[in-house]
Amino acid sequence: MTDSRTTDLPVTERTRLRRETERGCFDRSTIDAIIDTAPICHVGFTDDDGRPVVIPTIHARVGDTLYLHGSAASRALRRMAGGIDVCCTITHLDGFVVARSGFASSMNYRSVMVFGTARLVTDPAEVATALAAIVEHVLPGRKGEVRPDTAKEIAATKVIALALTEASAKVRTGDPVDEPDDLGTPVWAGVVPLRMVADAPQPAPDVADDVPVPASVQQVLATFR
Ligand SMILES: Cc1cc2nc3c(=O)[nH]c(=O)nc-3n(C[C@H](O)[C@H](O)[C@H](O)COP(=O)(O)OP(=O)(O)OC[C@H]3O[C@@H](n4cnc5c(N)ncnc54)[C@H](O)[C@@H]3O)c2cc1C
Numbered sequence: 011m012t013d014s015r016t017t018d019l020p021v022t023e024r025t026r027l028r029r030e031t032e033r034g035c036f037d038r039s040t041i042d043a044i045i046d047t048a049p050i051c052h053v054g055f056t057d058d059d060g061r062p063v064v065i066p067t068i069h070a071r072v073g074d075t076l077y078l079h080g081s082a083a084s085r086a087l088r089r090m091a092g093g094i095d096v097c098c099t100i101t102h103l104d105g106f107v108v109a110r111s112g113f114a115s116s117m118n119y120r121s122v123m124v125f126g127t128a129r130l131v132t133d134p135a136e137v138a139t140a141l142a143a144i145v146e147h148v149l150p151g152r153k154g155e156v157r158p159d160t161a162k163e164i165a166a167t168k169v170i171a172l173a174l175t176e177a178s179a180k181v182r183t184g185d186p187v188d189e190p191d192d193l194g195t196p197v198w199a200g201v202v203p204l205r206m207v208a209d210a211p212q213p214a215p216d217v218a219d220d221v222p223v224p225a226s227v228q229q230v231l232a233t234f235r
Pocket residue numbers: 024025026027028029101102103117119120121122123177178179180
């Protein structure tokens with residue numbers, strides 16, 4: 011699959027930030043980095059009755075396409091397979107912004123919203139690419155450590171594609187923005203940085219002592235140490 015990425019996405023009526031516009035970004039390198047380093051996303055859609063639903067799920071990006079997957083029996087996957095409009099949100103929480111008032115308290119974050127029409131992937135080669143990308147998204151290198159998917163497993167899985175053509179990023183960094191009257195008061199203010207950390211891996215009960223921790227897990231430990 012080719013990577014025909016554009017550097018900047020067009021700002022559409024839907025993705026134009028109305029609030030805190032200086033925090034908006036439409037640069038693909040920023041958007042891609044936020045998508046690629048977040049383990050999960052939340053995808054929003056309407057159910058058969060038109061009611062909103064938002065589900066957390068794993069994603070992976072291949073070039074200009076975001077892939078989601080799940081059980082062929084899943085309500086979400088069946089609904090999205092019908093080609094409905096969806097909104098996919100990806101969030102990194104980078105810190106608590108502790109201001110001198112509740113009003114000015116905030117969070118530092120990097121987030122992306124992707125809008126588009128879900129497409130059911132039916133081409134077997136694209137399905138294989140997407141499923142491999144999803145495994146690699148979580149644990150880079152893991153695809154080469156596990157057996158190939160069986161035909162039965164692939165048949166039980168639906169893959170949804172979402173084109174990365176209408177998306178925005180929003181990023182907040184830095185200190186609290188307190189009211190001038192609150193500055194200098196004897197109240198602590200600042201930022202509590204937050205990050206995701208991996209603890210020591212716990213082998214499954216049936217793993218023999220002489221089976222080494224694989225490179226993919228070693229890599230994830232190094233990434234989230
Ligand atoms: C961890 C976290 C905590 C937050 N907490 C709050 C909170 O408590 N209260 C609050 O009001 N807001 C909060 N926000 C910001 C929130 O996500 C919205 O940006 C904000 O509420 C404005 O929403 P809106 O629909 O009015 O924005 P608008 O500016 O009207 O949105 C227009 C378009 O801008 C883009 N956009 C807007 N927000 C984002 C975003 N976060 N990421 C990517 N693109 C975006 C989308 O394309 C959207 O369709 C938080 C964000 C994060 C990531």
